Amino acid sequence: MKFASFTIISLLIVHFNAFSQQKIFDEIESSKPIAISDIKTTHLIFDDKIKYLDIGSRYFVTDTVENMVKIKHIGGDFTENEEETKTNITIITQSGDYHSIPLYFKRDITNTTYQLDPQKKSYNVSVKEDHRDMGKYEVCHFSRKAVSNYNIKGNTDLLLAKVSGIFYKGDYISIRVEIKNFSTIDLDIDHFLFRFIKNKRFAQDIVYQERVLRPVLVCNEAERVKGSGGIEVFSFVFDKFTPNNDEKLQIDILEKNGGRSTTITIPRKKLLQPETL
Structure with a gap:
């Protein structure tokens, strides 16, 4: 009886953890843009530290902490200029993985944390670059x-x-x-x-x-x-x-x-x- 009770409790814990993990993290799909809010901060979590980051619009602001990127929209009144509501973010990790992710503005969002799985190639564009080739992305960013x-x-x-x-x-x-x-x-x-x-x-x-x-x-x-x-x-x-x-x-x-x-x-x-x- 005790063994049966323990088994039921263990199954409940495993089920709860799996459900929580599914709600907290969403995988990044390269073909599916990520919604960014001006009242909530979105977090992108990668498998390695961030070496290079560039975002295409000044209306989206970013900050990096180790292997995590925080993104938020500045908000305000919008015109028809797509730069205000749509952009893309380019990220290169220390291990050399290259990611280009489309973003768009949406005030009310549900998911605020995305974790990229480097093993799923459909979600990740991995570029095998040598040190010289990596330099062109740095020149692009700084120039x-x-x-x-x-x-x-x-x-x-x-x-x-x-x-x-x-x-x-x-x-x-x-x-x-x-x-x-x-x-x-x-x-x-x-x-x-x-x-x-x-x-x-x-x-x-x-x-x-x-x-x-x-x-x-x-x-x-x-x-x-x-x-x-x-x-x-x-x-x-x-x-x-x-x-x-x-x-x-x-x-x-x-x-x-x-x-x-x-x-x-x-x-x-x-x-x-x-x-x-």
């Missing part, structure tokens, strides 16, 4: 937040585009581009083109092949700059490079299905004097 060290402008069709920073760290160079749209029509970006061009024009019988520079990482996934004063900031990370003596770097920003475009030209001297992060 977006660093104080402006240049103001190289290109201005056309009510679009103000400028290079506000050129940065260097280890094996990478980052170029930060800011676009402000003064038109009432949203700007849908087709692509950015980085190419080295010669300082002097050539005669018609001389052939010169331009060198195209391709980024290894782009630190903003936005494809649209809102009209009426909308701003987007892009940081482009490149493998370390230097221009030839007679070259300068031209950045072409082209509109999708439209005729608006703008160009920024960076002199060789400025490319050779980036700020060290």
Whole structure:
């Protein structure tokens, strides 16, 4: 009789613990965004300490403690700007696991703590990076937040585009581009083109092949700059490079299905004097 009673009590305890664990923790799915409130703090728990963190919107604030990330929305009156209600958070742990998780604002939320299971690959994007590759994410993070060290402008069709920073760290160079749209029509970006061009024009019988520079990482996934004063900031990370003596770097920003475009030209001297992060 005593043994039977003990068995029943043990089963009840196990059932209660399992139920509590299910309610307290929710697994993170990469395909399912996480709701973030302005009146409750959401906690993301990882299997290792946080090495790198970046969040795409200033309306979401974060703090880290060892292997835990705390997230909260600042609240306030919202406009139609998606930056105020939607973003994504990028996290790299000390063990090298890379996570990109979509977030959205919701005041009334039920789940406030999420625990990521590193064994479930469907919930986790694990990137096998060496030390060099990890550096590009650090350059991306710091170059977006660093104080402006240049103001190289290109201005056309009510679009103000400028290079506000050129940065260097280890094996990478980052170029930060800011676009402000003064038109009432949203700007849908087709692509950015980085190419080295010669300082002097050539005669018609001389052939010169331009060198195209391709980024290894782009630190903003936005494809649209809102009209009426909308701003987007892009940081482009490149493998370390230097221009030839007679070259300068031209950045072409082209509109999708439209005729608006703008160009920024960076002199060789400025490319050779980036700020060290």
